[in-house]
Amino acid sequence: MSALRWRGWSSLRFDNAFAASFPADARRDAQPRQTPRVAYAHATPTPTHAPAWLHLNDALAAAMGLPTQDDEDCSADLLRVLSGNAVAPGMMPIATRYAGHQFGNFAGQLGDGRAMTLGEQVHDGHPHGQRFEWQLKGAGPTAYSRQGDGRAVLRSSLREYVCSEAMHALGIPTTRALSLIATGERVMRDVMYDGHPAPEPGAVVCRVAPSFLRFGHLQMAAVENNTALLRQLLHHVVRLYMPDCRHDNDAETALAWWQEVANRSVRMVVGWQRVGFVHGVMNTDNCSVLGLSIDYGPYGFLEPVDWQWTPNTTDAGRRRYRYEQQPPIMMWNLVRLAEALLPLVEETHGEERAATLFEDALSTTSASMEQQLLQMWQQKLGLQGADGATHAFHKDDHAWLAEGFDLGQASAVDFTLWFRALADMAAFGAQRSVDAAYEHLAAISYEPARMASMRDRWQAWLHTLRAMWRRADGPTLSASARSERMNLVNPLYVPRNYLAQEAIDALMNGDVTRLHHWFDVLRQPYTEQAGAHAFAAMRPEWAAHRVGCSMLSCSS
Numbered sequence: 001m002s003a004l005r006w007r008g009w010s011s012l013r014f015d016n017a018f019a020a021s022f023p024a025d026a027r028r029d030a031q032p033r034q035t036p037r038v039a040y041a042h043a044t045p046t047p048t049h050a051p052a053w054l055h056l057n058d059a060l061a062a063a064m065g066l067p068t069q070d071d072e073d074c075s076a077d078l079l080r081v082l083s084g085n086a087v088a089p090g091m092m093p094i095a096t097r098y099a100g101h102q103f104g105n106f107a108g109q110l111g112d113g114r115a116m117t118l119g120e121q122v123h124d125g126h127p128h129g130q131r132f133e134w135q136l137k138g139a140g141p142t143a144y145s146r147q148g149d150g151r152a153v154l155r156s157s158l159r160e161y162v163c164s165e166a167m168h169a170l171g172i173p174t175t176r177a178l179s180l181i182a183t184g185e186r187v188m189r190d191v192m193y194d195g196h197p198a199p200e201p202g203a204v205v206c207r208v209a210p211s212f213l214r215f216g217h218l219q220m221a222a223v224e225n226n227t228a229l230l231r232q233l234l235h236h237v238v239r240l241y242m243p244d245c246r247h248d249n250d251a252e253t254a255l256a257w258w259q260e261v262a263n264r265s266v267r268m269v270v271g272w273q274r275v276g277f278v279h280g281v282m283n284t285d286n287c288s289v290l291g292l293s294i295d296y297g298p299y300g301f302l303e304p305v306d307w308q309w310t311p312n313t314t315d316a317g318r319r320r321y322r323y324e325q326q327p328p329i330m331m332w333n334l335v336r337l338a339e340a341l342l343p344l345v346e347e348t349h350g351e352e353r354a355a356t357l358f359e360d361a362l363s364t365t366s367a368s369m370e371q372q373l374l375q376m377w378q379q380k381l382g383l384q385g386a387d388g389a390t391h392a393f394h395k396d397d398h399a400w401l402a403e404g405f406d407l408g409q410a411s412a413v414d415f416t417l418w419f420r421a422l423a424d425m426a427a428f429g430a431q432r433s434v435d436a437a438y439e440h441l442a443a444i445s446y447e448p449a450r451m452a453s454m455r456d457r458w459q460a461w462l463h464t465l466r467a468m469w470r471r472a473d474g475p476t477l478s479a480s481a482r483s484e485r486m487n488l489v490n491p492l493y494v495p496r497n498y499l500a501q502e503a504i505d506a507l508m509n510g511d512v513t514r515l516h517h518w519f520d521v522l523r524q525p526y527t528e529q530a531g532a533h534a535f536a537a538m539r540p541e542w543a544a545h546r547v548g549c550s551m552l553s554c555s556s
């Protein structure tokens with residue numbers, strides 16, 4: 001990438017496409033309020049006392065035509081804008097209005113309560129004018145802050161910052177993160193909602209995405225029977241981000257667009273399942289219309305395999321958003337999006353036919369999700385032919401896969417290391433005994449006694465895996481080629497919660513190096529890196545029950 005010379009803010013072009021074309025609330029203050037029938041309210045970042053860099057994402061900054069942190073002239077300038085202490089020329093800060101189903105219930109108006117869009121940049125350096133929406137999270141109250149303070153604490157900001165970039169490197173569609181800045185101010189938080197609030201250091205993250213629009217934006221217009229706004233939202237997203245969905249009438253456009261959102265959302269969730277990511281708050285206000293992973297709150301990555309696990313304490317009782325529920329919940333959320341779009345399809349097709357059209361699309365999408373999930377497991381397990389294609393799974397194969405899922409959970413193996421261990425086994429080909437492969441797996445179990453009691457079952461399962469490898473590609477694929485291919489879909493480094501906690505603890509002690517090192521390692525999650533062993537290690541005992549390491553609360 002060629003290094004762009006920083007010519008100041010005037011070199012960046014902000015078209016603020018959303019703010020420029022949608023209806024805004026007439027008031028400009030940050031008093032919490034209902035703002036019926038508009039799409040956003042103007043917002044102003046609240047300055048912070050003593051902002052200080054914790055991290056700037058150089059790679060993303062360069063892609064946006066921004067200077068890097070080393071460039072001292074502009075570093076101070078950038079810090080002011082990214083911390084909310086100044087608004088750059090051309091920007092137009094707003095908080096957008098959306099609704100959403102939270103934990104299964106429609107919650108009415110929510111909106112950007114602690115996020116605000118600074119502006120929408122069109123980067124000319126990119127052949128087609130790439131769009132970057134700049135959004136600060138934690139920059140103070142907006143019209144949608146309700147009882148909240150619009151601030152974010154360092155620990156949750158660091159978690160979002162690191163995870164969104166880790167997901168990007170993992171190849172999973174996501175919003176990105178440009179900067180992590182300490183505000184020098186304290187924020188009161190009750191970590192476990194148990195009546196013990198305490199002051200904590202605050203931070204601001206600048207998130208970046210082509211757009212932060214959510215299913216909830218359309219739901220908001222739909223619930224107010226505001227067909228004009230609904231139509232405008234549809235046309236806006238289609239025009240700027242998905243021009244192929246455009247048809248002669250709105251009904252066909254709405255149907256094609258829904259299908260595109262559904263396809264992207266399915267791809268995203270299949271990616272989540274592949275790397276063991278559990279979002280934790282899959283409410284429709286946290287579902288991006290671009291199919292991006294968005295709003296990293298109480299997320300987590302599976303450590304001991306437990307398909308019912310959720311990292312979210314708020315969800316613990318309901319277990320609505322546990323790992324195994326993510327694909328069906330994504331479908332449930334897509335139904336809510338279809339409901340919001342119904343009026344536009346009914347105009348042309350009438351009620352009955354519109355419903356049938358969506359129902360058909362939903363069943364096809366659901367079948368496609370199942371198929372992509374199976375294919376994903378086959379790839380994780382190295383069950384592809386030499387040409388990379390996966391083969392039809394027979395009844396016995398399904399039973400074998402189910403047995404693997406059972407064994408993984410019953411013996412609590414580390415999800416991430418499990419698949420790397422299988423790739424190791426593949427690399428050794430026939431030279432390594434199934435016995436040795438079992439020992440490797442036993443070493444990554446969180447419950448060694450239970451693991452040992454299942455030794456025979458594991459060995460039988462591993463034998464079958466080997467036989468399936470032989471059957472899948474015969475002699476044409478070398479052992480090392482299979483192993484390498486498996487490692488391309490099975491990461492070694494994922495942002496484990498306890499590692500985030502360690503990085504946070506280090507920051508609290510004034511040490512930023514841990515965060516910087518970890519961030520760099522996560523940029524190449526599939527490649528084993530020298531000196532990075534600690535970032536791939538199983539969750540240690542101390543972290544099993546510590547708040548922040550295995551359980552987290554929402555919206556901190």
Ligand code: AMP
Nearest residue numbers: 110111112113114145148149150151555
């Ligand atoms: P989340 O659970 O972070 O996706 O947030 C759900 C809703 O609550 C969104 O409308 C947020 O803007 C709002 N919210 C969460 N935390 C705060 C906060 N500290 N101040 C204001 N609004 C908040």
Ligand code: MG
Nearest residue numbers: 285286294295
């Ligand atoms: Mg949210």
